[in-house]
Amino acid sequence: xxxxxxxxxxxxxxxxxxxxxxxxxxxxxxxxxxxxxxxxxxxxxxxxxxxxxxxxxxxxxxxxxxxxxxxxxxxxxxxxxxxxxxxxxxxxxxxxxxxxxxxxxxxxxxxxxxxxxxxxxxxxxxxxxxxxxxxxxxxxxxxxxxxxxxxxxxxxxxxxxxxxxxxxxxxxxxxxxxxxxxxxxxxxxxxxxxxxxxxxxxxxxxxxxxxxxxxxxxxxxxxxxxxxxxxxxxxxxxxxxxxxxxxxxxxxxxxxxxxxxxxxxxxx
Numbered sequence: 001x002x003x004x005x006x007x008x009x010x011x012x013x014x015x016x017x018x019x020x021x022x023x024x025x026x027x028x029x030x031x032x033x034x035x036x037x038x039x040x041x042x043x044x045x046x047x048x049x050x051x052x053x054x055x056x057x058x059x060x061x062x063x064x065x066x067x068x069x070x071x072x073x074x075x076x077x078x079x080x081x082x083x084x085x086x087x088x089x090x091x092x093x094x095x096x097x098x099x100x101x102x103x104x105x106x107x108x109x110x111x112x113x114x115x116x117x118x119x120x121x122x123x124x125x126x127x128x129x130x131x132x133x134x135x136x137x138x139x140x141x142x143x144x145x146x147x148x149x150x151x152x153x154x155x156x157x158x159x160x161x162x163x164x165x166x167x168x169x170x171x172x173x174x175x176x177x178x179x180x181x182x183x184x185x186x187x188x189x190x191x192x193x194x195x196x197x198x199x200x201x202x203x204x205x206x207x208x209x210x211x212x213x214x215x216x217x218x219x220x221x222x223x224x225x226x227x228x229x230x231x232x233x234x235x236x237x238x239x240x241x242x243x244x245x246x247x248x249x250x251x252x253x254x255x256x257x258x259x260x261x262x263x264x265x266x267x268x
Contacts, residue, residue: 014045017043018039018040018045018049018054018060021039022115023111023115024042025038025039026057026061029118030118031057031115031118031122034057061116064112064116065116068105072105072134072137073137073140075101075105076098076101076137076140079097079101080140092193096193099170099193102174106178110178114179116133117175117179120133132167132171134167142160145163145200148207151206152207162199162200162203165199169192170192170196173188173191174188176188
């Protein structure tokens with residue numbers, strides 16, 4: 001004889017059913033258009049049952065966001081606890097593992113990401129726009145940058161601004177992997193590693209974060225697989241634009257950083 005479920009088990013199942021149904025409705029219709037009446041009807045429960053578990057649709061999403069953030073932080077913290085900040089190899093491996101963990105978390109929770117994106121599209125508060133929606137990730141990155149920049153003393157970059165810039169980069173790339181079929185997880189992870197470490201090396205040239213030699217044939221460090229080749233064929237991705245030559249110039253323009261011609265002067 002099948003054992004009857006306890007009240008606690010039934011309540012947990014109802015809560016999960018409401019969450020799954022709400023995410024389906026919100027991701028397809030938007031937070032405002034997805035009514036609680038429709039959610040409860042599709043979940044097969046009474047209208048008032050929703051309020052036994054959640055005060056509102058927004059509260060449901062915010063609760064899931066907190067859960068998502070904490071689960072992601074639990075996976076990220078061990079990656080950064082024991083790394084040697086003076087070792088480029090350690091930094092590379094930590095950023096690579098972090099990028100893969102971050103992207104996997106988004107893909108594993110695609111339905112939630114879609115639903116929360118619908119809510120965000122309808123407007124975020126000023127504090128969310130300023131501080132972001134993932135405080136644990138913000139604290140984790142800020143702590144790492146504080147440690148990384150400490151040896152630079154008064155010449156250190158602003159760790160707060162650098163943290164916000166990296167968060168924006170990672171979120172935008174992550175959303176492309178979730179919503180854009182052309183964006184692949186492995187390629188996105190490589191891009192996040194290259195851009196993160198490249199940006200930090202540009203901010204703090206005194207830090208040993210990148211190999212000294214660029215180009216896959218010269219670089220023996222693990223960075224080689226994500227570094228830009230010596231000749232960047234921009235024209236492959238954007239027809240009509242010239243390719244950059246190894247020296248920084250192109251067949252139809254001056255090297256990067258060279259003074260631009262004065263448009264007021266005619267061609268010589």
